Amino acid sequence: GESVGLHLPTLSVQEGDNSIINCAYSNSASDYFIWYKQESGKGPQFIIDIRSNMDKRQGQRVTVLLNKTVKHLSLQIAATQPGDSAVYFCAENHHLNSGGSNYKLTFGKGTLLTVNP
Amino acid sequence: DARVTQTPRHKVTEMGQEVTMRCQPILGHNTVFWYRQTMMQGLELLAYFRNRAPLDDSGMPKDRFSAEMPDATLATLKIQPSEPRDSAVYFCASGEGGYSPLHFGNGTRLTVT
Numbered sequence: 001g002e003s004v005g006l007h008l009p010t011l012s013v014q015e016g017d018n019s020i021i022n023c024a025y026s027n028s029a030s031d032y033f034i035w036y037k038q039e040s041g042k043g044p045q046f047i048i049d050i051r052s053n054m055d056k057r058q059g060q061r062v063t064v065l066l067n068k069t070v071k072h073l074s075l076q077i078a079a080t081q082p083g084d085s086a087v088y089f090c091a092e093n094h095h096l097n098s099g100g101s102n103y104k105l106t107f108g109k110g111t112l113l114t115v116n117p
Numbered sequence: 118d119a120r121v122t123q124t125p126r127h128k129v130t131e132m133g134q135e136v137t138m139r140c141q142p143i144l145g146h147n148t149v150f151w152y153r154q155t156m157m158q159g160l161e162l163l164a165y166f167r168n169r170a171p172l173d174d175s176g177m178p179k180d181r182f183s184a185e186m187p188d189a190t191l192a193t194l195k196i197q198p199s200e201p202r203d204s205a206v207y208f209c210a211s212g213e214g215g216y217s218p219l220h221f222g223n224g225t226r227l228t229v230t
Contacts, residue, residue, distance in 0.1 A: 032216050034218050034219075036221075041223070042223050042224075043121075043208050043210075043221030043222050043223045043224050044160075044208070044210075044221045045221070046218040046219075046220065049216075049218050051216055089160065093216075104162065104165065104173065105150070105162070105219060106162070107152075107159060107160040108159070109159045110159060
């Protein structure tokens with residue numbers, strides 16, 4: 001079946017560097033994508049999202065890029081801080097009807113980001 | 118900030134016992150999801166409600182798992198009888214549907230011995 005997967009299970013960066021976390025998806029019907037951050041003992045926390053009619057969206061220190069041609073999603077974190085250390089998940093949203101009101105969110109396996117001081 | 122509340126945070130039980138997990142979604146959210154997280158399988162969708170109606174529970178073992186929404190402020194996930202392979206963290210998430218993100222609770226860590 002179709003699935004969401006991550007290229008890198010772990011990523012280690014130095015404090016202050018930029019981080020890039022990648023995600024591949026295979027469901028061409030997915031039209032909404034979300035990045036989540038999960039810290040130990042907590043639930044996934046929403047970071048940023050993007051609809052399939054966009055290829056870039058920026059937030060505070062984070063940018064999500066979407067390349068529909070190769071079905072690739074990335075999360076860029078600028079000036080990475082120790083507090084950014086966590087597992088990052090991409091999720092794809094496959095709407096079950098054309099009205100967009102029912103959807104099924106599928107998660108990738110996650111990437112562990114470690115920020116070294 | 119409004120948040121999804123899950124109880125209990127931790128549950129240890131013996132095989133064969135009934136387990137009930139509860140979730141209070143964010144007020145005004147009309148979709149509620151139950152996910153299970155394990156190291157091996159990651160986040161798996163178990164069940165999904167919209168306006169309290171179950172829409173998709175294909176990820177849930179029907180013989181032992183059941184999910185309900187008695188009212189708009191409470192969602193429950195029940196396992197009866199529980200088995201050691203059910204040990205995992207169970208997350209509830211709520212959202213507004215459409216192109217909006219889900220908001221997760223901090224989960225119930227279940228250990229079945």
